[in-house]
Amino acid sequence: MSRRASAIKSLVFNSLSKLQPHARGGQSTEDTLPHSQENPDSPSTLVCAACRTGPFSYEGFRKAVFDFHDSDTGYCYTTTWHDISQSISNEGCNWCGLISRARDGLPAEKSPRAGEENVEIRVQVMVQSPVDWMDVTNTITVFLNGYKAATYKIYADPSDAAAKEIGTGNHIRKEKPYVDYDKAKECVKNCSDHDHCSKLDETYLPTRVIDCSDPSKPRLFETHRQIKGYYCTLSYVWGGEQHQKTTIANIDTYVREGINVPLPQTITDAIFATHKLGVRYLWVDALCIIQDSFEDKVKELANMGHVYRDSYLTISVLSAYRADEGFLPDERTSVMLPFHVAHRIKWSRSLGRMLLKYDIPRQDPSLGYKHQTVATHSPLDERGWCLQESILSPRRLVFQPPYVQYKCRSFSENLTPGQWEKETTYSQRDYILFPIAKDDSTSGGGVAEDELREQWEQILSSYTGCKITVPPINWSLWRVLLKYFNLYPKMIISLGCGGGHS
Numbered sequence: 001m002s003r004r005a006s007a008i009k010s011l012v013f014n015s016l017s018k019l020q021p022h023a024r025g026g027q028s029t030e031d032t033l034p035h036s037q038e039n040p041d042s043p044s045t046l047v048c049a050a051c052r053t054g055p056f057s058y059e060g061f062r063k064a065v066f067d068f069h070d071s072d073t074g075y076c077y078t079t080t081w082h083d084i085s086q087s088i089s090n091e092g093c094n095w096c097g098l099i100s101r102a103r104d105g106l107p108a109e110k111s112p113r114a115g116e117e118n119v120e121i122r123v124q125v126m127v128q129s130p131v132d133w134m135d136v137t138n139t140i141t142v143f144l145n146g147y148k149a150a151t152y153k154i155y156a157d158p159s160d161a162a163a164k165e166i167g168t169g170n171h172i173r174k175e176k177p178y179v180d181y182d183k184a185k186e187c188v189k190n191c192s193d194h195d196h197c198s199k200l201d202e203t204y205l206p207t208r209v210i211d212c213s214d215p216s217k218p219r220l221f222e223t224h225r226q227i228k229g230y231y232c233t234l235s236y237v238w239g240g241e242q243h244q245k246t247t248i249a250n251i252d253t254y255v256r257e258g259i260n261v262p263l264p265q266t267i268t269d270a271i272f273a274t275h276k277l278g279v280r281y282l283w284v285d286a287l288c289i290i291q292d293s294f295e296d297k298v299k300e301l302a303n304m305g306h307v308y309r310d311s312y313l314t315i316s317v318l319s320a321y322r323a324d325e326g327f328l329p330d331e332r333t334s335v336m337l338p339f340h341v342a343h344r345i346k347w348s349r350s351l352g353r354m355l356l357k358y359d360i361p362r363q364d365p366s367l368g369y370k371h372q373t374v375a376t377h378s379p380l381d382e383r384g385w386c387l388q389e390s391i392l393s394p395r396r397l398v399f400q401p402p403y404v405q406y407k408c409r410s411f412s413e414n415l416t417p418g419q420w421e422k423e424t425t426y427s428q429r430d431y432i433l434f435p436i437a438k439d440d441s442t443s444g445g446g447v448a449e450d451e452l453r454e455q456w457e458q459i460l461s462s463y464t465g466c467k468i469t470v471p472p473i474n475w476s477l478w479r480v481l482l483k484y485f486n487l488y489p490k491m492i493i494s495l496g497c498g499g500g501h502s
Helices: 003-018 058-064 081-091 094-104 181-191 251-256 265-276 294-301 304-309 384-392 449-464 471-484 489-494
Strands: 075-080 118-126 138-144 147-155 208-211 219-222 231-235 281-283 313-317 335-340 351-358 395-400 403-408 411-414 425-427
Touching (some): 058 118, 219 251, 265 281, 313 384
Antiparallel strands (some): 208 281, 403 411
């Protein structure tokens, strides 16, 4: 072989060797290039530079993978919430965004305290062996400081390299949302026929409402209490200072051009739910009250009793600890992340894309419900203002994934799809506290005083266990309740609830 031919052969060999996976890590060159040099279509660009060398390097990712019988493995790393936030802002990292959302869903006692920066993250990817005769569900689970924060079902598009290992998730794509809006609308419609429930008449809209005609472009609408219509109200836990709220500086923009998005996830979900229920307007305190105007706050808070009492339906978000958490996780767009295919699987590429869908824990009818439990939380029940909202609302749609419940003053109905119980409608007697329903001249409704006393004592008991975040308005809450409870004055005084507290 001539010297020139030998040189050409050596050049070709060296060029080809650079395109092959590394012997140790199994990563292709596109997996290790700096972010600025990467192919913009590469799956690795879905995460930040730090994640590409950590949980989404080939070694890190494959260490996180385990099968159904080996659940003690996983990939662990430590970072800070500041670095996570920076990766989201500067590099649009999908993984860091998912970690941030997982934190928002933590119970209060597991949530990072003020000043707590470091976080230990453990990732587990469960990949089960494919079975011809059944759909296999593969998952990725996130642990934050040792606490299981979230689980996502993972699958891939049919043409993607990852499909060979995790499947295409046809059964996951076909899953219906846990909320049946048609059934909810039917419940509201039937409420008008209940003897002890109020009619579904249009009422004067609150001072401001959110126009949900286009959920992607919500707009603040000022009514000046001169327009009648139907509207929903939102009952939820703020869980801290709100990054998106109406102020003196932005109210004109919100009215003319629309509200800045993205909004906190709970408000975004409430706008979507209001639209699906066929209602145009939604009232949310953070956006419908000017938060830096003392005068507007005093005026609007004094009228909150009317706002909830006259609403078409109250959306009660029972399970969310903070506004950023949301309550419709299965209605959101699937998150996309890189997936490193195992080298033992023959495929043209080693790096693919996986799609993630939040896994709402549900009971499986085939496994017997007596032997299954689903952990649920109810932070909304711990808030004093939310107690007022729940009591005054004539109709409520209560969200506690995977459960949905409709409640009015006469009935309670479970709307969870695939509900196993034969009887899902239950009678209740909340109307005892609201005897005026079909006929405004009616008072007392033939209810015995001991029944009224029992209901009132239950409310007092619930209230004493609640947290009051705005103490100066504590007794104004009771003045609102007493104004609308058509109870006997002597009984109220005897129970210690009257008086001129300020």
